[in-house]
Amino acid sequence: MKTKQYITTTLPYVNGKPHVGHALEFVRADAFARYKKLAGYDVFFNTGTDEHGMKIYEKATEAGIPVQEYVDGYAQNFKDLGKQLGLSDDIHFIRTTDEKHIAAAQEFWKRCDKNGFIYKKNYQSKYCVGCELNKTDSDLDNGECPDHLGGKIELIDEENYFFKFSATQGFLEKFYAENENFVIPNKRFNEIKKFVERGLQDFSISRLKTKMPWGIPVPGDDSQVMYVWFDALVNYISTLDWPQDGKFNDYWVNGNPIQYCGKDNLRQQSAMWQAMLYAAGLPNSKQVVINGFINSGGQKMSKSVGNVIDPLKIINEYGTDALRYYLLRHVHSFEDSDMTMDKFKVDYNANLANGLGNLVQRVMKMITSYEVDISDINFDDHDPILSFHARHIDEFDFNKSMDEIWRLIGDMDAFIASEKPFKKIKEDVAAAHKDLQYLADELNRLAISLYPFMPETADKIQQCLTEVRLPTEPLFKRID
Numbered sequence: 001m002k003t004k005q006y007i008t009t010t011l012p013y014v015n016g017k018p019h020v021g022h023a024l025e026f027v028r029a030d031a032f033a034r035y036k037k038l039a040g041y042d043v044f045f046n047t048g049t050d051e052h053g054m055k056i057y058e059k060a061t062e063a064g065i066p067v068q069e070y071v072d073g074y075a076q077n078f079k080d081l082g083k084q085l086g087l088s089d090d091i092h093f094i095r096t097t098d099e100k101h102i103a104a105a106q107e108f109w110k111r112c113d114k115n116g117f118i119y120k121k122n123y124q125s126k127y128c129v130g131c132e133l134n135k136t137d138s139d140l141d142n143g144e145c146p147d148h149l150g151g152k153i154e155l156i157d158e159e160n161y162f163f164k165f166s167a168t169q170g171f172l173e174k175f176y177a178e179n180e181n182f183v184i185p186n187k188r189f190n191e192i193k194k195f196v197e198r199g200l201q202d203f204s205i206s207r208l209k210t211k212m213p214w215g216i217p218v219p220g221d222d223s224q225v226m227y228v229w230f231d232a233l234v235n236y237i238s239t240l241d242w243p244q245d246g247k248f249n250d251y252w253v254n255g256n257p258i259q260y261c262g263k264d265n266l267r268q269q270s271a272m273w274q275a276m277l278y279a280a281g282l283p284n285s286k287q288v289v290i291n292g293f294i295n296s297g298g299q300k301m302s303k304s305v306g307n308v309i310d311p312l313k314i315i316n317e318y319g320t321d322a323l324r325y326y327l328l329r330h331v332h333s334f335e336d337s338d339m340t341m342d343k344f345k346v347d348y349n350a351n352l353a354n355g356l357g358n359l360v361q362r363v364m365k366m367i368t369s370y371e372v373d374i375s376d377i378n379f380d381d382h383d384p385i386l387s388f389h390a391r392h393i394d395e396f397d398f399n400k401s402m403d404e405i406w407r408l409i410g411d412m413d414a415f416i417a418s419e420k421p422f423k424k425i426k427e428d429v430a431a432a433h434k435d436l437q438y439l440a441d442e443l444n445r446l447a448i449s450l451y452p453f454m455p456e457t458a459d460k461i462q463q464c465l466t467e468v469r470l471p472t473e474p475l476f477k478r479i480d
Contacts, residue, residue, distance in 0.1 A: 002042035004255035007033050008236055010265055011050040011096065014074035015059050018081045019301065020339065021262065021294050023311040024327050028291070028398060029260045030087045031328060034452035035393045037088075038382050044251040046239045047082065048094035049075040053228030054154075054207075057214040067214050071097060084312060086320045086455055094239040096216075096232050104238035105231045106219045108280055109205075113219075117164045117279035118205070125204065127154040161206040161224060168275035169200045175274065175284060183270050184396055185334040188263065188290040192270045203272075205230040233273045237282070256286045263290050289396045292336040309339060321454040322348055322476065328453050329402035345479050351406060352476035359409055360461055362416065363439045364470050370425050372433050374440040377465060382448055389449060398453070405449050412442050440465060 009029045012022050026047060033045040051071040060070035075095055082091060094101060112118050128145040139145070145153065176182060176193050183189035206224040207215065215225030236259065240247040251257070261269045270288045277284050293300070296307040314323045326344055329351075331337040367374060389404035416422075416439070425432035447461035457475060464471055 002040060004251050005033075005036045005041040005043045006046070006240075006251040006255040006257040007036070007043065008046035008239075008257070008259050010259070010261045010269070011048045011094070011232055011235055012078055013050045013053075013055065014071050014078065015055045016074075018078055018311065020309045020311045020314075020327075021301075022078070022081065023085055023323065024294060024331060025260050025262065025291060026082060026085055026087060027324050027327050028289075028396070030085070030091075031324075031398060031452045032258070032260075032393065032396065033088055033091075034455060035386070035390070038448070038451060039386060039390070040382075043088075044092065044240070044247070044255060045088055045090070046092045046094060046236065047078075047087075048092075048235060048239065049078050049096065050228070050232040050235075051075065051095055051097045052215045052226075052231055054212050054214075057212060060214075068097065071095075081311070084315050084320065086324065092239050094235045096235055098238075100241065101235060101238040102216050104242050105216050105226060105234045107243050108234045108237075108276070109226065109230070110219050111280040112163065112276065115279055115281060117167065118161055119164065120159060120161050122159045123156070123162075123204065125156045127156050156204075158208050158211070160204045160208070160227075161218060161221075162202045163205045163230065163276070163279070165200045165202050165272070165275055168278055169196060171278050172196050172200075172271060172275060175278075182285075182287060183266075184287060184289045187334070188266055188270075192266055195267065196271060200271075200275075203227075229268055229272065230276070233268065233276060236273070236285075253283050258287045258289065259285050260289050260291065263292055266290055290334065292332055292334055294331060295336060295338050297340055298338060307340075309341070314344070318344075318348060318479075319456075319476070321457045322352060324454055325352060325402075328398045329406075330399075333397045333399045348476065349478055353474070353478040355406070355409055356457070357475040359412055360443065360464065360471060360475055363412070363436070363443055364464050366421055366425075367436050367440060368468060368470060370421075370429075370432065370436065372436045372440070374437055374465065374468060376437070377440060377444050379444060379448075379462060379466070386449065393452065402453060405446065405453075408442070408446055408449065412439060412446070415439065415442075 007029050009025045012018065029045065029047070033043050036043050049071070056071060057067060060067040063070060079093055082093070109118070126140070140153070173196060176189070176196070183192055205227040206218050207227060209223055209225050212225060215228065216231050218224040218226060236257070237248060237252055240251055242248040242252070259269055274284050294309075295301065296309055299307060301308045311323055326339075326347060330343070330347055331339065366372070389401040392398070392401035392404065415435075419435050421432045421435040424435065443461060444465055447458045447465070450461070451458040460471060460475060
């Protein structure tokens with residue numbers, strides 16, 4: 001029986017169009033999922049959309065359309081993005097408006113309540129609509145959320161349900177101590193450990209339905225709806241049909257559950273959700289992997305600045321694998337990175353058009369022209385081929401893994417330059433054929449290594465090898 005592996009992204013909030021940051025998270029999780037499948041694992045890959053909360057309600061109201069209609073349109077945008085990014089065909093897409101998710105969120109609430117982690121009280125708080133989070137004065141910069149400058153800070157004065165986050169501090173500290181690689185990179189792990197050590201405050205997990213009707217009803221109290229974060233986090237197990245045991249036991253309990261998220265989700269994924277799982281009596285995540293942000297031209301991307309990079313435009317002009325390549329190799333695995341279209345074009349020409357594309361064209365041209373027998377290639381021997389860069393993927397350092405693959409490309413170019421099979425063929429046909437059989441094996445090794453990252457390109461290379469032909473068109477056309 002295959003070893004189980006669970007991998008999930010966070011769920012994008014459907015109050016805007018997909019951006020390159022969403023693409024980054026999707027592509028990295030997909031690369032990990034494809035690598036694990038290639039290594040023989042049974043993989044459950046989850047993504048979807050987060051569709052409740054104040055921001056959604058306000059946006060739909062402003063647009064003058066029913067909220068469900070509003071979220072349906074945006075959810076489809078993200079579903080379509082997954083196809084355009086070349087995500088795995090067997091990906092699972094959960095929406096927080098799905099009936100099975102609603103039922104799971106309510107059952108999760110009941111279990112936390114039964115275990116004594118939910119209570120009701122009157123309170124006053126400052127609430128950032130952009131983050132959908134309560135804020136203390138220390139969280140704000142001149143009265144504004146630093147992540148949503150100019151955004152709305154709402155003053156809340158009402159009776160809501162609260163989650164006893166404070167009661168989970170001892171558990172979280174012990175859990176972190178026992179799981180030293182729980183958050184990757186270690187820098188982010190230290191951040192969340194310090195956050196917990198400073199002391200945890202209970203947080204509101206409901207809103208009055210009269211003020212914010214777009215949410216999942218609180219079990220047993222129709223006057224309240226669930227706070228969007230409490231509801232949305234449950235998606236990681238509702239997608240597995242929890243509270244039913246089948247898929248949940250296979251992929252969560254026994255499937256090494258890994259969560260991908262941006263650094264703005266550190267607190268929610270590595271502390272709040274872990275505390276909630278503990279309160280519900282359920283196993284915790286295995287690892288949480290934190291991405292940095294993508295900036296552009298030294299600034300945070302924003303419509304007002306005019307530096308927003310649309311992933312769909314890149315895909316339409318340069319192809320899916322060109323975007324996947326750039327995100328996986330040139331955007332830092334864990335820290336913030338700067339991306340501009342000028343940088344993209346330089347790396348595209350140097351490493352895809354002139355590098356990978358040119359290499360495949362040269363090798364296949366010699367093989368076909370000199371009628372080299374390459375029938376002995378083993379296309380299914382994955383393990384030893386993956387081994388030279390697999391450790392980097394296991395550590396979620398895709399930059400290093402991709403650098404190893406491009407080192408292989410460089411080695412193949414260097415072999416051609418030193419051995420000169422195109423000259424050797426005139427003097428020693430057998431020796432030239434042997435060189436080209438070696439290059440064919442290396443090209444297959446390259447294709448298999450590329451598959452998790454650039455699956456379309458990997459398939460094209462292997463098709464050239466199996467059919468012993470040149471690419472029907474350049475893998476990557478040079479940009480002038």
